[in-house]
Amino acid sequence: MVFVKICGLRTTEAIEAAIDGGADAIGFVMSPSPRQISAAQVRVLVEQVAGRVMTVGVFRDEGIDTVLRDSAEARVNTIQVHGTRTAAEIARLLPVVETVIRAVPNTVERPETGALGEHILLVDAPRAGSGESWDYSALAGRLSGQWMLAGGLRPDNVAAAIRAASPWGVDVSSGVESAPGVKDASLITRFLREAKH
Known part of the structure; x- marks a missing residue:
């Protein structure tokens, strides 16, 4: 069964729809974005989740000190980092x-899971959060x-993308938005x- 993360959540209603539908993880964007949410707001939502799914704090280019501070305040159990990162940063x-x-981004020549010590690798479009689709079969x-x-x-x-690339999991944000x-x-x-059929 494919692991599914619903990202960019900001309301109890959206979170409950994700959990009820069988999501494995929910993501909170804590970087500048139309989906941005504060660490204090995330903490309230995480308490409502009560351990039912993985809770992910998503960061773009922030320094590791900021990532550590905000994720601790939010009490998420997972951190997702975008941008150019080092093994030393992941180790922290x-x-x-x-x-x-x-x-x-999918433009990385040879992406490798765990290359910097991370547990999960996420391969995204060149502009994260853009909603731009691409040739998923290139990763097959x-x-x-x-x-x-x-x-x-x-x-x-999503079903065709899973067939084309055979990923362990999928992540969606703008694709499940009305605006x-x-x-x-x-x-x-x-x-x-569709992802879990």
Whole structure:
């Protein structure tokens, strides 16, 4: 069964739709974005989740000190970092959360799961959060272990993308929105049904 993360959540309603639909993880964007949410707001939502799914604090280019501070305040159990990162930076995250996700653009020549010590590798479109789809089949057979496919996934293309790339998991944000930053519960439900069929 494919692991599914619904990202960019900001409301109890969206979170419950994700959990009810069978999501394995929910993500909170704590960097500048139409989906941005404060660490204090995330903490309230994480308390409502009560350990039912993986909770992910998503950061773009912030320094590791900021990532550590905000994720601790939010009480997420997973950290996802975008941007150019080093093994030393990932090593600072590993002791403080259960899981570390490292996100890279699909333009990386030879992505490798765990290359910097992360638990999960996420391969995204060049502009994370853009909703731009791409040739998912380009990754077929190139990656092993726990890696996630992201970028331009929607309820109407996720099943085909999974067939094309055979990822361990998938991640969606804009593909389940009615407007930038506004999650649609029915789209979340449809996405999960298509991804896990």
